[in-house]
Amino acid sequence: MYLDPDKRVDLATAASYVHDGHMIALGGGLSARLPMAMVRELIRQGRRDLHVVGSAHSMDVDLLIAAGALAICEESYVGFEQDLGLAPAYRRAAETGTITVKESCCVTILTQLRAAEMGLPFLPVRGIKGTDMRRLHPEYAETTCPFTGEVLVAVPPLKPDVAIIHAPVGDAFGNLFMEQPYVLDEHFAGASNSVIATVEKIVPTEELHDRGVVIPGYFVQAIAEVPFGAHPASCYPSYSYDRAHMSTYVQAAAKPESADGYVADWVNVPGGEDEYRNKVGAESLTRLTQWSESIDQWKGLFS
Amino acid sequence: MYLDPDKRVDLATAASYVHDGHMIALGGGLSARLPMAMVRELIRQGRRDLHVVGSAHSMDVDLLIAAGALAICEESYVGFEQDLGLAPAYRRAAETGTITVKESCCVTILTQLRAAEMGLPFLPVRGIKGTDMRRLHPEYAETTCPFTGEVLVAVPPLKPDVAIIHAPVGDAFGNLFMEQPYVLDEHFAGASNSVIATVEKIVPTEELHDRGVVIPGYFVQAIAEVPFGAHPASCYPSYSYDRAHMSTYVQAAAKPESADGYVADWVNVPGGEDEYRNKVGAESLTRLTQWSESIDQWKGLFS
């Protein structure tokens, strides 16, 4: 439990809590609330050999792989759905063996996080038997129900070293408000040794209370205010996702050289997040915040 | 899952879903949000041999015992705290052996409800070992962690036939809003075969959505509008608890004859809940709703 009343730090300091070789959990999912600013900062700081666990993700994981920061990927999905297709860097790394793929299932990951949250050394999980998932997970075992005799797969707790969560607003203590879907963020917070949070805006606690605390601050070790910290993912109600930028990334990541180019141009820039935002451009960013003005405007962001 | 768009019924119809011998879960806890109107209606309808499961309760369980409706009590606590003391009917029934006491622990009950919610035939629970709880629960077993070798107590799922939940507001589909503490209500809803709900007021879904749905309507089989349906327990934000009435009950329940008198005077009345509310009196009820007018007024309800 982290009891300091004021945990505000800058992005670089927050990122320093993540060490080489850490097991990390990335908040949000697919195109929503990905902690992209923190991902970029970890790359800037040269983090290596990370082990990422979670459910369905996209550019956050792929960019860490493209930048050579990831050693083990234990997600249930990495990709850009039917719209932009397979995750280029993930695919290449998996096919050439430069990362260890420990693909998992949402239910299994959830169960392993719950084991950590509940302080239990194992939990049974229904499913897995009969599939090939155990070929990727020699660490699973079996357990027999003492009441029914049913044999179930037993999974160990999953305790990430750090959960990295981005939210629209938070307070100095680290209380976080976010909209649904929370995805696994609540469980990441409960299962991890610490949470480092980035938020669009740090507000007084009273304001946060009125909106509703989703992740309590006692799980949070550090909080940094980073506007557009999820870009190019969405962070509702602040902004929608930047489909054009995601598409630019997917095209660049298709080849190692152009992937390096993306990292050089957008991530490893001397001005950090300020420079990133400038490069994306105020006009583009503002457009993403205007999703709520009309259905046509919203829909227009996806055309 | 209960998918009817309109599940509104009267209290008597809602109560008819509870059958003799059912395992029931009562929502709320201690002096808050107890489903007292439904408890009274079950007594009026002569329900027998009920098996109640839950955490810390008071007059709801004690009144069911006083009226002879309960056969098995599997709660973690039944009483009136330090203020009004031990639960008279519960105590008498336990000491004379007229009910079966399967006292449990909040964590164990929670774990057993989770097993039902998660569709698992057992779950391990930390604790219990070394205490005398297993003397009350021969159904528990043991399981060995396949990773650490630790022996833990294994508990079976707990699937109540009916969860009986009272909330300040709901809609026709059965979506319910309530304030914290939710106690075990969410888990009762997920683990039980059905939920029957009473609410202070049924409102349009849009209004409920703005306040926030806590229990989704797909768990709810029937919903009845019953003003002061938790009295003499509280149902915030509508009203505080009626300490004087609780005290009247505790005094009456101290002896079998006066306990019968309470049931005759307050429960088995021909006019049902209308008569109950009349008897409590509009003035008393109104006073309980005025808790929010000032701190002194609120505090005054407890003096």
Added chain:
Amino acid sequence: MSSYTFDEWYVIRLARTISDREVVFHGFASPCAQVAMHVAKRTHAPNMMLIEGAMYAINPDPPFIPPTSNDSSLKRGAAYSMRFEEFFDAAIRGDVDRMFVSGGQIDMYGNTNVTAVGPLERPKVKLGGGGGGCNISATIKQLTLWTTRHRSGRTIVAECDFITDIGHRTPAGTREELDYTGGGPQCLVSELGVFDYDSQGRMRLQELWPDVTVEQVREATGFEFAVADEVIPVAPPTQAELDVLRAIDPLGVRRGEFDPREMEREFDLVGAGV
């Protein structure tokens, strides 16, 4: 009489695999299934409970289907959104009636592979992964399988290189032997035909699109499959279904699942190729 394209008809056929009063779920990256659920809810299955993909929103009324599964537009109008664990718990304990499942490979018994084509250690194609399908395919009551890539010859295969989601039986045994309570695949809708599963859990051709022959299906399929005594043509869509479909998917995200050649298949309202 207006004409319609194959993607429209296909999604409407998918929608018809849903019965009224079912609790139905689609995963992310599944626009055809996603649009099909909204079509069903707005036509023949008004009392189904629609669980919206990655949002877990209950019966939302989105203004449009966006090209990503967890956009906020997809929970508009929903009084409630499940938490992650609420949905998966419901699926595991058997409270979900139907899920849509697809895969890079699908075998005779309806097992699917969304993990990797080729050897696991050095795959030829690393697919995205299965989300939660692995576990919940065991317990959800019925599965609708779908693919828009049957014609490729690489999708409906004798044996999956990796079994991610479970069909009627795997080398480890039948569903009964594995203690699984879900019923497994009920049907497979492909861009060539519609299949059910026989009592042994094997795929069987039941319906054909009017511009496809049994021979074409055989050529595209990696194993011998049974054929129903009477193979019937897929019933044409109604104007009401087409109207609903076009209203809910103005961006045409469903089309992202198809090979461009399939887009050339166009029909009129009696169901004949034009």
Added chain:
Amino acid sequence: MSSYTFDEWYVIRLARTISDREVVFHGFASPCAQVAMHVAKRTHAPNMMLIEGAMYAINPDPPFIPPTSNDSSLKRGAAYSMRFEEFFDAAIRGDVDRMFVSGGQIDMYGNTNVTAVGPLERPKVKLGGGGGGCNISATIKQLTLWTTRHRSGRTIVAECDFITDIGHRTPAGTREELDYTGGGPQCLVSELGVFDYDSQGRMRLQELWPDVTVEQVREATGFEFAVADEVIPVAPPTQAELDVLRAIDPLGVRRGEFDPREMEREFDLVGAGV
């Protein structure tokens, strides 16, 4: 110099068992512990995390302590209230530093009985029950035991008729043998004295109230207990502590725990009986 009553001093002594920066919990039906936590938070332990009894509210600022543990007044000013499972999960996984535990019976090792006095099948007194104490007494880091009924002679007993909450060892073994990670009882505060536990987990007298003798404690205790080399008087409360206590508990709910005779014990600010 103003005088104060025993219940006030007692609660303040209980408050002092809390260290700053601890995560602390009291159960329901525990007004002395409840008030003590608010006193500690407002005096020497401003950075403790106070988890409010049956509300699971974090660091609330209630306008008064009501006579029931889940009244809405008890979450006033809290930015967050834990769900039931959030609290109990935290307690089981070891994230809670201290819990207050009492009982109708408390034995030499700090095991407590809140279930039944007398034979289990036909108890002499059926107590209310233990809430969540049974499980979480195993894993919470430190326990503060308290009783206001030591003098009765029936509370501090050689052996509990039923062990609901676990102390340092039970007939089934020590905490280590039972794989329990919590440290067990750290101290026991009674209306006669204050005890700690020795390396064998046995109760040991450390402090006495000024109006109590060791002999009186012996008479009231059901077993031979060790006595510290130097038994010190309980340190008197400060005016600041008394002010805070009186402000937070204007209804005097703490008094409900005491035998009326204890209310006659009155002191002045140097700690001597008057």
